[in-house]
Every structure is written in C-alpha cells, then in structure tokens.
Amino acid sequence: MPTVALYAGSFDPITNGHTDLVRRSLAFVDRVVVAVATNASKQPLFAVAERMELISAAMGGEPRVDVRQFGGLLVDFARAEGIRMVIRGLRAVSDFEYEYQMALMNRHLAPEVETVFMIPSLETTHVSSSLVREVARFGGDVSTLVHPDVAAALRRKYGNGG
Amino acid sequence: MPTVALYAGSFDPITNGHTDLVRRSLAFVDRVVVAVATNASKQPLFAVAERMELISAAMGGEPRVDVRQFGGLLVDFARAEGIRMVIRGLRAVSDFEYEYQMALMNRHLAPEVETVFMIPSLETTHVSSSLVREVARFGGDVSTLVHPDVAAALRRKYGNGG
Amino acid sequence: MPTVALYAGSFDPITNGHTDLVRRSLAFVDRVVVAVATNASKQPLFAVAERMELISAAMGGEPRVDVRQFGGLLVDFARAEGIRMVIRGLRAVSDFEYEYQMALMNRHLAPEVETVFMIPSLETTHVSSSLVREVARFGGDVSTLVHPDVAAALRRKYGNGG
Amino acid sequence: MPTVALYAGSFDPITNGHTDLVRRSLAFVDRVVVAVATNASKQPLFAVAERMELISAAMGGEPRVDVRQFGGLLVDFARAEGIRMVIRGLRAVSDFEYEYQMALMNRHLAPEVETVFMIPSLETTHVSSSLVREVARFGGDVSTLVHPDVAAALRRKYGNGG
Amino acid sequence: MPTVALYAGSFDPITNGHTDLVRRSLAFVDRVVVAVATNASKQPLFAVAERMELISAAMGGEPRVDVRQFGGLLVDFARAEGIRMVIRGLRAVSDFEYEYQMALMNRHLAPEVETVFMIPSLETTHVSSSLVREVARFGGDVSTLVHPDVAAALRRKYGNGG
Amino acid sequence: MPTVALYAGSFDPITNGHTDLVRRSLAFVDRVVVAVATNASKQPLFAVAERMELISAAMGGEPRVDVRQFGGLLVDFARAEGIRMVIRGLRAVSDFEYEYQMALMNRHLAPEVETVFMIPSLETTHVSSSLVREVARFGGDVSTLVHPDVAAALRRKYGNGG
Numbered sequence: 001m002p003t004v005a006l007y008a009g010s011f012d013p014i015t016n017g018h019t020d021l022v023r024r025s026l027a028f029v030d031r032v033v034v035a036v037a038t039n040a041s042k043q044p045l046f047a048v049a050e051r052m053e054l055i056s057a058a059m060g061g062e063p064r065v066d067v068r069q070f071g072g073l074l075v076d077f078a079r080a081e082g083i084r085m086v087i088r089g090l091r092a093v094s095d096f097e098y099e100y101q102m103a104l105m106n107r108h109l110a111p112e113v114e115t116v117f118m119i120p121s122l123e124t125t126h127v128s129s130s131l132v133r134e135v136a137r138f139g140g141d142v143s144t145l146v147h148p149d150v151a152a153a154l155r156r157k158y159g160n161g162g
Numbered sequence: 163m164p165t166v167a168l169y170a171g172s173f174d175p176i177t178n179g180h181t182d183l184v185r186r187s188l189a190f191v192d193r194v195v196v197a198v199a200t201n202a203s204k205q206p207l208f209a210v211a212e213r214m215e216l217i218s219a220a221m222g223g224e225p226r227v228d229v230r231q232f233g234g235l236l237v238d239f240a241r242a243e244g245i246r247m248v249i250r251g252l253r254a255v256s257d258f259e260y261e262y263q264m265a266l267m268n269r270h271l272a273p274e275v276e277t278v279f280m281i282p283s284l285e286t287t288h289v290s291s292s293l294v295r296e297v298a299r300f301g302g303d304v305s306t307l308v309h310p311d312v313a314a315a316l317r318r319k320y321g322n323g324g
Numbered sequence: 325m326p327t328v329a330l331y332a333g334s335f336d337p338i339t340n341g342h343t344d345l346v347r348r349s350l351a352f353v354d355r356v357v358v359a360v361a362t363n364a365s366k367q368p369l370f371a372v373a374e375r376m377e378l379i380s381a382a383m384g385g386e387p388r389v390d391v392r393q394f395g396g397l398l399v400d401f402a403r404a405e406g407i408r409m410v411i412r413g414l415r416a417v418s419d420f421e422y423e424y425q426m427a428l429m430n431r432h433l434a435p436e437v438e439t440v441f442m443i444p445s446l447e448t449t450h451v452s453s454s455l456v457r458e459v460a461r462f463g464g465d466v467s468t469l470v471h472p473d474v475a476a477a478l479r480r481k482y483g484n485g486g
Numbered sequence: 487m488p489t490v491a492l493y494a495g496s497f498d499p500i501t502n503g504h505t506d507l508v509r510r511s512l513a514f515v516d517r518v519v520v521a522v523a524t525n526a527s528k529q530p531l532f533a534v535a536e537r538m539e540l541i542s543a544a545m546g547g548e549p550r551v552d553v554r555q556f557g558g559l560l561v562d563f564a565r566a567e568g569i570r571m572v573i574r575g576l577r578a579v580s581d582f583e584y585e586y587q588m589a590l591m592n593r594h595l596a597p598e599v600e601t602v603f604m605i606p607s608l609e610t611t612h613v614s615s616s617l618v619r620e621v622a623r624f625g626g627d628v629s630t631l632v633h634p635d636v637a638a639a640l641r642r643k644y645g646n647g648g
Numbered sequence: 649m650p651t652v653a654l655y656a657g658s659f660d661p662i663t664n665g666h667t668d669l670v671r672r673s674l675a676f677v678d679r680v681v682v683a684v685a686t687n688a689s690k691q692p693l694f695a696v697a698e699r700m701e702l703i704s705a706a707m708g709g710e711p712r713v714d715v716r717q718f719g720g721l722l723v724d725f726a727r728a729e730g731i732r733m734v735i736r737g738l739r740a741v742s743d744f745e746y747e748y749q750m751a752l753m754n755r756h757l758a759p760e761v762e763t764v765f766m767i768p769s770l771e772t773t774h775v776s777s778s779l780v781r782e783v784a785r786f787g788g789d790v791s792t793l794v795h796p797d798v799a800a801a802l803r804r805k806y807g808n809g810g
Numbered sequence: 811m812p813t814v815a816l817y818a819g820s821f822d823p824i825t826n827g828h829t830d831l832v833r834r835s836l837a838f839v840d841r842v843v844v845a846v847a848t849n850a851s852k853q854p855l856f857a858v859a860e861r862m863e864l865i866s867a868a869m870g871g872e873p874r875v876d877v878r879q880f881g882g883l884l885v886d887f888a889r890a891e892g893i894r895m896v897i898r899g900l901r902a903v904s905d906f907e908y909e910y911q912m913a914l915m916n917r918h919l920a921p922e923v924e925t926v927f928m929i930p931s932l933e934t935t936h937v938s939s940s941l942v943r944e945v946a947r948f949g950g951d952v953s954t955l956v957h958p959d960v961a962a963a964l965r966r967k968y969g970n971g972g
C-alpha cells in the first residue's frame with residue numbers, strides 16, 4: 001500500500017519553504033496531498049482557487065503531488081482520505097510550541113494519524129507567507145523566495161510591477 | 163486568616179485544564195475566586211453570564227470556589243477583594259513568556275500581590291479555550307476536554323449536535 | 325564618516341524601554357534615527373505626528389537623535405538614508421524568534437544593512453507599548469514606565485485623569 | 487524498496503519514551519534500526535551489550551526492529567547501511583534547539599539523509615534515561631517508566647531491590 | 649494545620665535570588681523548609697554544613713524558616729516531612745524546561761506533592777550560584793548579589809580578599 | 811576616538827561562524843580585539859598559543875583585528891583595555907538565554923561596557939567549535955566549516971588525514 005502524506009495550510013501564497021518541504025517528504029513517502037484550508041478566519045490575499053493553481057505551478061507538475069482543498073477539521077479530512085501521516089515544517093521555537101499543541105490535539109482527535117516534522121532548507125528559514133506578502137506589498141524583490149508564477153501573481157495583486 | 167487565590171481569565175469557555183488548576187490550588191489555599199475578565203477586546207463566544215454559569219457547573223458546586231466577574235485591571239480587582247495571590251497555569255514556553263511579562267507588570271502595579279504558577283495535568287496540555295472552540299465549531303468531539311454542560315453549550319452555539 | 329543607527333517601530337507610544345535603548349546605542353554610534361513606521365495594519369492609539377512629538381519629548385532634546393517617519397520596507401528607508409545599522413531591543417525569547425526572522429529577511433533584502441541587538445535595562449523588561457496602553461486605559465499608574473509627557477497624553481486619550 | 491529508519495542514541499537505558507517512538511514510526515516505515523552510540527564521552531551505567539539486550543527486551547521481539555551499535559558519525563553509519571531517514575523524538579523546546587543544530591549538521595555532512603521528528607506520548611514527556619537513572623538510584627519506583635527487564639536491571643545495578 | 653513549603657537545592661552558596669524567593673513564599677505559607685541536597689554529583693565549593701550555616705545567616709534568623717539537608721529523592725524527603733508543596737523560582741526559559749520536566753516526574757512519583765513556581769525579583773535575574781562563584785573566583789564584587797557572610801566566605805575560599 | 815569591540819571566547823578552534831561575526835562588526839567598528847579566554851575549566855583541544863595562531867590565520871591578516879588572550883573576568887579585561895563594547899553571536903534560543911544572563915551580569919559588574927548581539931550567516935547556524943571537533947574526530951569533512959589551516963590542525967590532532 002502506498003504511503004501518503006498530508007501537508008495542509010493556508011498557502012497564501014505557497015513559498016519556496018513549502019515546496020522544499022514537499023520535495024523532502026517525497027524522499028520517503030509515495031505521494032503528498034497538499035491541501036488548502038478554506039476555513040481560516042483571516043481574510044486571505046488569494047482566493048482558494050488561485051492558491052491551488054499557484055501550488056500546482058510551484059510544484060512544477062510533480063506527478064506524486066495532489067493539490068486539494070478542505071474545510072472543517074484537518075483530522076476529519078485525513079480520515080476521509082485514508083491518510084495517516086501529516087507533515088509539518090519546523091523553523092523556529094515559536095513554530096514548535098504551536099505545532100506541538102496542534103499535534104497533541106490532533107492525536108487526541110485521531111490517534112491513528114501521526115504528525116511528522118521536518119526542517120526546511122536553511123535558505124528558507126526567513127520565508128513565511130506573511131513576510132512574503134509584506135515584502136511584495138511594498139515592492140520588495142521576492143523572486144528568490146517564491147516561484148516565478150507566485151511572484152507574478154503578487155505583483156498583479158499589489159499593482160507594483162510588470 | 164484564610165488564604166484566598168484569584169484565578170482570572172476569559173473562560174470562553176472553561177476547560178478541564180482550568181478546573182484541574184483550581185482543584186490543585188485548593189490543596190494549599192482556603193478559597194479560590196474564579197473571575198471572568200469582562201473587558202477583553204475580542205468578541206467572545208459566550209456572554210459573561212453564560213461563562214459564569216458554565217464555570218459554576220464545571221466546578222460542580224465546590225463550596226470553596228467563588229465565581230465572579232471584573233472589569234479594569236486585575237490588580238485593582240485583587241486589591242478591592244483583599245486577595246494577595248494570583249494563580250496561573252503554565253503549559254508551554256510561549257505561555258511562560260507572556261505570563262512572565264504580565265506577572266512583572268502586575269508586581270510593578272501592586273507589589274503586595276504575588277503571582278504563583280502551576281502545571282496543569284498532562285492530559286490537559288493540548289486543551290485551550292480557543293482550540294476547544296475550533297474543534298467544537300467543526301463538530302469534533304470535545305467531551306473529554308470540557309465538562310458535559312460546556313460540551314452541550316458548545317453544541318447549541320454551533321448548532322451541530324443534540 | 326559618522327556612524328548612524330536606525331531604530332524603527334510603531335512607538336505607540338514611546339516607553340522608557342525605547343529611550344533606554346536609544347541612550348545605550350549613543351555610546352557607540354554618532355547619531356540615532358528614531359523612525360515611526362506609518363504602515364502598520366493595526367489601528368494606532370496615537371497619530372503619527374503625535375507619536376513623533378512624544379518621541380522628541382521623551383528624548384529630551386538630545387541633539388544626536390533625529391525623529392522621522394517612513395512607509396514601505398525598513399530596508400528601503402535605511403538605504404535611502406544611507407544607514408547601515410539597525411538596532412533592536414531583545415527582552416525575551418519570543419522577541420528573539422520574531423526579531424531573528426525579521427533580521428534574516430532584512431539581510432536577504434539588503435545585505436549591507438546589519439541588525440544589531442541590545443538588552444534594555446532590567447527595569448524596563450515588563451514595559452511594552454501595548455501593556456502601557458492597557459494599564460493606562462484602566463487608569464493604572466504609568467508614570468514610572470513612560471516620560472511624563474507620554475503619561476499626560478495617555479490620560480488625555482483615555483479621559484481618566486487630570 | 488522497503489523504507490528503513492534509523493533511531494540512534496545512548497539508550498542508557500531504553501525507556502518507554504524510546505519504545506513509544508519506535509512503535510509510532512513502524513506505522514509509516516518498514517523497518518527501524520535502533521543503534522547504540524558507543525562513543526559517547528560520558529561514563530555509561532550499562533555496557534553496550536547490556537543496553538542492546540535491554541532494547542531487544544523492551545521491543546518485545548518486534549520482527550521489524552534491528553538492534554545495532556555504531557561508533558563514529560551517525561551519518562557515516564547511515565550511509566554504510568543505506569539508510570536515508572533518521573528519526574528523533576521532540577519533547578520540549580530545549581530538545582528542539584539541540585536537535586535542530588544536529589539535524590542541520592547531519593544534512594550538511596550527508597544531504598541525502600533526512601531527519602524526521604515525532605512527538606512521543608504525553609505520558610512519557612517526563613521520562614528521560616538520566617531522570618530514570620536518578621530515580622532508580624534512590625530506590626524510586628520506575629516500573630511505569632521502563633520495561634520490567636530494564637527496571638530489574640536498574641535494581642541490580644543500584645543494589646536497592648529484588 | 650499550618651502550610652509548609654519545601655525549597656530545595658544545592659545552595660552552593662545561597663544568593664539574594666534564593667532569599668528573595670523564600671521571603672515571597674512566606675507571604676502565603678506558614679513555614680518554609682530550605683533543604684540542601686547532599687547527593688549532587690558535582691563537587692561543591694562549600695561543604696553541606698557550611699552551606700546550611702550560610703543559609704541561616706542569609707535568612708537572618710527568620711523564625712519561620714527551617715534549614716535542613718537531605719539525600720535521595722526530593723519527594724521522599726517531602727513525604728517523610730509531611731510537606732505537600734514544593735516551591736521553585738523561574739527566571740528564564742531554560743529554567744522552565746528543566747523545571748517542567750522535574751515537576752512532572754515528581755508529580756508522577758508523589759501525586760500529592762504540588763510544585764509551585766514564582767518569579768524572583770528582577771534585580772536577581774542574573775544571579776545564580778554558579779555565576780556568583782565565577783565572579784568571586786576572579787575577585788569580582790559580589791556584595792550586591794549575596795549576603796555579606798556569603799561574600800566573606802567566598803573571599804576566604806578563593807583567597808582573594810579580606 | 812576609534813570604536814573598538816571585544817569578541818571573547820574559547821575559540822577551540824575558531825570556526826567560519828566566528829570569522830563571519832568579526833567581519834560583520836568591522837562594518838561599524840574600527841577595530842575588533844579577538845580574545846582567547848584562558849581560564850575555561852574544560853580541557854581544551856588546542857593550547858592557547860595554537861588557538862591564537864589559528865585565529866590569526868582565519869582572519870587572513872585583517873589589519874583591524876588584534877588577537878589577544880586574557881584570564882579572569884571579561885569585564886576586567888575590557889576595562890584594562892579601555893574597550894566599551896562586547897560583541898556576541900546569537901544563533902538560537904538556547905544561545906540567547908545564556909547570553910542574556912551573562913550580559914546582565916557583565917552590565918552589573920561594569921555598567922559602562924555594552925553587550926551587542928549579531929546574527930551570524932545562516933550557513934554557519936550549525937557550526938560550533940564543539941560540533942566541529944566532534945565531526946573532525948571521526949574523520950568527517952570540516953573543510954566548509956573552518957579555515958583550511960584549522961582543518962589541517964584538526965587533522966593533525968586527531969591523526970585522521972594527510
């Protein structure tokens with residue numbers, strides 16, 4: 001039976017830190033489902049459909065990656081899909097605290113789903129979707145932080161380029 | 163003179179982590195005042211009166227617990243009540259940072275009020291009011307995280323159950 | 325060539341922790357530019373002009389301090405001003421995490437600008453603009469946390485004092 | 487090709503926290519190599535052979551676990567065995583800091599070996615080999631912290647029981 | 649029944665941080681037992697008897713403080729003395745991590761003994777026994793960090809003064 | 811008056827993380843004194859004279875760097891040299907905790923000496939003298955972590971290479 005990992009988040013937008021993590025996990029799982037959470041309370045910059053397109057673009061047609069969306073609880077989605085491994089990136093201690101509490105809650109709700117953590121490449125330590133949006137908003141150069149299609153989409157959103 | 167401890171918060175709603183902490187403190191103080199802060203800026207899920215009722219229900223009629231509400235500064239309420247001990251739970255490092263700064267500020271404002279920290283039961287490490295609300299909102303099972311009356315109140319609020 | 329340091333923030337309002345840091349940096353730089361960031365997304369308590377006036381008052385006419393404002397990215401402002409050193413205060417671990425990521429992003433955007441950290445006086449460990457606002461809002465005494473002009477401005481804003 | 491994970495450490499002695507982690511990883515890998523590091527500078531309580539026997543006992547004859555020993559660098563052992571995944575447990579922030587630096591160094595030395603982190607069961611949060619030795623040394627009860635064979639071996643070492 | 653708190657450690661030597669914590673706890677307990685742990689593995693600077701004398705001197709004859717020594721496990725000593733509250737100081741995150749794990753282990757070994765944490769005075773944030781020894785060893789001034797009798801004892805030990 | 815910064819440590823041996831930090835500080839100070847602490851309690855791998863030679867080699871004859879040694883307290887050395895700025899690198903939270911306490915103690919002992927922190931290059935996040943020794947000891951490749959002269963010296967010490 002193939003091993004499938006679930007990588008969920010807002011991906012608003014997907015960054016090089018995210019794609020690095022997906023590629024790393026493909027070294028030990030057969031497929032990765034990248035799933036956009038649709039029920040985040042904050043107002044996103046990109047619509048769900050845009051985010052999914054940008055994920056597909058950033059993953060460059062990798063056949064072992066599926067791009068999906070989900071509402072509700074992560075563990076309910078995992079169960080419905082028959083996925084038993086959730087992957088998460090850890091860049092910093094503050095990441096760790098939040099991730100630790102979420103992983104424990106998810107284990108409480110679905111003991112059969114295991115959360116597994118990886119460290120993204122050092123070059124992406126400072127790359128988060130919110131910082132990328134902030135830099136792009138003021139016309140800063142994000143071309144080494146995100147895929148070219150994402151950079152172009154950010155320029156269109158903020159109207160400061162191309 | 164009886165020792166009285168003050169345990170303040172939003173309690174939106176009270177969880178098993180909160181009740182665990184109150185019971186632990188009753189081992190070394192005579193009474194605990196559980197006080198709902200009414201001036202939090204965020205929009206609460208439950209009204210102050212509802213939160214107080216749920217606290218009473220969750221504490222199961224323990225005669226040494228008083229449920230109260232307060233506006234303004236915690237230390238002003240403590241002083242008005244003649245209380246000199248504030249209890250707080252510590253679950254994680256990020257808790258600690260915030261609690262540390264608050265405790266120092268409260269000591270600056272009212273040196274005679276001492277903040278005392280305890281570690282809640284391990285089984286409640288992952289239980290916070292906000293995570294409980296999130297799980298309940300999507301129909302997840304919170305029956306082992308909160309008192310049955312709180313679980314029922316959450317179901318009524320979110321309209322996803324009995 | 326004189327050494328100039330940039331100290332940027334919301335300063336809503338400036339506290340004794342901020343002024344302590346500026347005075348400490350004047351021991352090893354020739355001038356400090358204190359710059360109010362005008363594009364923070366949150367609704368500030370004080371207008372930009374008020375914040376700049378309070379900074380000037382709190383710095384007590386120190387001739388080696390310039391008070392400025394800026395929009396956009398910090399590193400763009402630094403570059404435009406020809407400043408190559410950014411100073412930041414570190415009080416706690418959670419500070420460190422955020423500052424670390426910001427410093428790395430700024431280095432990515434402008435490698436010639438170095439971020440340098442200092443520890444403010446212990447007496448200001450618990451002093452942040454947001455806590456000062458919270459205390460002042462409920463009529464607490466902030467006279468040992470901020471400059472007298474700032475304390476007076478807070479009383480005027482919240483209408484709870486002379 | 488089967489997925490093999492490497493779980494290395496001193497295991498002086500193996501605790502329920504260690505066995506919990508191995509069982510969790512068997513959910514998504516085919517085999518786990520548990521490897522005793524023989525070159526730790528500290529004087530161990532148990533000889534390498536004893537530690538390996540206790541690991542075998544604690545794993546209860548699980549056929550998908552191999553118990554091994556190694557000297558030198560972890561990544562050299564992984565390479566010699568053709569293993570590309572190292573698993574580690576994360577219990578606390580201080581764990582994370584050290585693990586983070588080690589994982590980065592190992593990635594530098596062997597980019598093809600990925601370090602993957604998991605959270606052990608909450609009931610084992612407080613269980614470390616050193617704390618277990620400390621408790622056992624003074625005759626404390628470790629029967630719920632380690633396998634019965636390990637508890638017996640500790641009693642023999644410290645001469646305070648059975 | 650009087651409330652008694654146990655404050656245990658190496659006290660090699662007692663610092664102003666320790667005495668501050670004892671005085672703070674006397675605000676809500678009737679007596680504090682300050683207990684020197686005699687089985688620390690490291691070679692201490694002061695003998696147990698010396699450490700106990702310096703504690704008595706530093707506490708200035710406070711009648712509600714008992715100075716004791718103990719070997720073995722802290723919880724065994726607490727049980728033998730009928731004490732159900734252990735007090736600890738928290739100065740920093742690294743303190744917290746260690747203290748958290750110890751408190752959980754002690755709760756596991758003796759569920760009826762509660763660990764309670766307090767924050768010492770800001771002026772003692774940088775004061776630890778090991779740093780005090782280091783400063784004193786090289787003739788630095790420790791007179792504001794420890795009791796005069798402790799300062800004198802350090803000078804005698806290191807032969808660099810009086 | 812030229813600005814001079816003091817950078818002190820064991821440097822056993824100097825790594826690329828250290829040299830990166832010295833070069834960064836030369837952007838805002840006129841000279842850096844790199845000082846080997848001779849009174850560390852642990853048994854060093856390299857003698858003081860060797861460590862000083864390797865520092866000189868690693869700094870490549872930079873004329874604005876002085877290599878020195880000192881015993882006793884750092885602040886006493888700084889005072890004797892008339893230096894008022896100490897520079898330190900921050901790589902991680904655990905670094906921060908220790909550095910914070912040391913900086914506060916040094917401020918207590920010598921208020922006129924300011925400690926200033928910088929973040930070394932990301933590529934050196936995982937590089938510490940102790941990890942470098944560990945890797946070199948088992949024949950691992952350290953050529954991208956230290957200066958070629960240091961790599962050669964390590965090979966000679968451990969007898970595992972040309």
